[in-house]
Amino acid sequence: MTLEACQATDFSAFDTFDNYCYAMFTFDQHVVYDDHLSFVSPRFLDAVAARDDIFEVDAFSRVTYNRDRFNEKVMTRWDEMQIRAFKAN
Incomplete structure (x- = not known):
């Protein structure tokens, strides 16, 4: 898929927290x-x-990846997921 095709595609059918994780x-x-x-x-x-x-963005638009928040938000759910793949609603 090209970048242009990706921008034009409607991904709303895949908008789930599991897919985000x-x-x-x-x-x-x-x-x-x-x-x-x-x-x-x-x-x-x-x-x-x-x-x-x-992510944390400072006044100079530098981005820091907050690993503690990642573990809390994503890995908690990741460990519970039985299917680890993108799937439609």
């Missing part, structure tokens, strides 16, 4: 261990980091 678990596998994100694009900053309390 799956996506965030996958994202976590790629985060540098110092928890500072150096690859942040303006799109990521506006669409994800500013809206999710797993």
Whole structure:
């Protein structure tokens, strides 16, 4: 899927907390261990980091990954999930 196709696609049928947990678990596998994100694009900053309390954005738009909040919010549910894959509602 191209970026343009992804932007035009309606993902509302997949808007569930389990899918969010799956996506965030996958994202976590790629985060540098110092928890500072150096690859942040303006799109990521506006669409994800500013809206999710797993990320902390400072006055200079530097993003820090809050691992404690990730563990509390995502891993608690991850450990309970029986199906760990994206699935439609």
